Amino acid sequence: MFPCIKNTTMANVGEYIKESYIELVEKVTWPTWRELQSSAVLVLVATIIISMMVFGMDQLIGWLLRSFYSSLG
Secondary structure, three states: OOHHHHHHHHHHHHHHHHHHHHHHHHHOOOOOHHHHHHHHHHHHHHHHHHHHHHHHHHHHHHHHHHHHHHHHO
16 A cells, blocks of 8 residues: 555665664673672572561461451351
Protein backbone atom coordinates (compact mmCIF):
# COMPACT_ATOMS: atom_id res chain seq x y z
CA MET A 1 0.00 0.00 0.00
CA PHE A 2 2.73 2.48 1.04
CA PRO A 3 6.03 0.99 -0.17
CA CYS A 4 8.09 4.01 0.90
CA ILE A 5 6.94 3.55 4.52
CA LYS A 6 8.07 -0.10 4.57
CA ASN A 7 11.52 0.78 3.24
CA THR A 8 11.89 3.60 5.74
CA THR A 9 10.82 1.35 8.60
CA MET A 10 13.25 -1.39 7.62
CA ALA A 11 16.02 1.18 7.24
CA ASN A 12 15.24 2.47 10.73
CA VAL A 13 15.39 -1.05 12.16
CA GLY A 14 18.69 -1.73 10.41
CA GLU A 15 20.12 1.57 11.63
CA TYR A 16 18.96 0.80 15.16
CA ILE A 17 20.66 -2.61 15.13
CA LYS A 18 23.87 -1.13 13.74
CA GLU A 19 23.93 1.67 16.33
CA SER A 20 23.17 -0.79 19.14
CA TYR A 21 26.09 -2.98 18.11
CA ILE A 22 28.45 0.01 17.96
CA GLU A 23 27.32 1.14 21.39
CA LEU A 24 27.83 -2.32 22.90
CA VAL A 25 31.29 -2.72 21.39
CA GLU A 26 32.71 0.79 21.71
CA LYS A 27 30.82 2.71 24.38
CA VAL A 28 29.82 0.23 27.08
CA THR A 29 32.26 -0.29 29.95
CA TRP A 30 32.11 -3.95 30.85
CA PRO A 31 33.06 -5.02 34.40
CA THR A 32 36.17 -7.06 35.01
CA TRP A 33 35.85 -10.65 36.21
CA ARG A 34 36.85 -9.54 39.73
CA GLU A 35 34.20 -6.79 39.80
CA LEU A 36 31.60 -9.25 38.56
CA GLN A 37 32.47 -11.70 41.33
CA SER A 38 32.28 -8.98 43.98
CA SER A 39 28.87 -7.87 42.72
CA ALA A 40 27.61 -11.44 42.68
CA VAL A 41 28.73 -11.99 46.29
CA LEU A 42 27.06 -8.75 47.34
CA VAL A 43 23.79 -9.79 45.69
CA LEU A 44 23.98 -13.24 47.30
CA VAL A 45 24.56 -11.80 50.80
CA ALA A 46 21.75 -9.25 50.38
CA THR A 47 19.41 -12.00 49.15
CA ILE A 48 20.20 -14.19 52.16
CA ILE A 49 19.66 -11.31 54.61
CA ILE A 50 16.34 -10.28 53.04
CA SER A 51 15.19 -13.92 52.92
CA MET A 52 15.97 -14.32 56.62
CA MET A 53 14.02 -11.15 57.42
CA VAL A 54 10.98 -12.34 55.45
CA PHE A 55 11.21 -15.77 57.09
CA GLY A 56 11.36 -14.14 60.55
CA MET A 57 8.35 -11.94 59.82
CA ASP A 58 6.44 -14.96 58.51
CA GLN A 59 7.20 -16.95 61.64
CA LEU A 60 6.23 -14.04 63.91
CA ILE A 61 2.93 -13.43 62.12
CA GLY A 62 2.19 -17.15 62.15
CA TRP A 63 2.84 -17.32 65.88
CA LEU A 64 0.66 -14.25 66.51
CA LEU A 65 -2.21 -15.68 64.46
CA ARG A 66 -1.97 -19.10 66.16
CA SER A 67 -2.00 -17.38 69.58
CA PHE A 68 -4.96 -15.21 68.59
CA TYR A 69 -7.05 -18.07 67.21
CA SER A 70 -6.21 -20.45 70.05
CA SER A 71 -7.40 -17.85 72.59
CA LEU A 72 -10.76 -17.60 70.80
CA GLY A 73 -11.74 -21.14 70.93
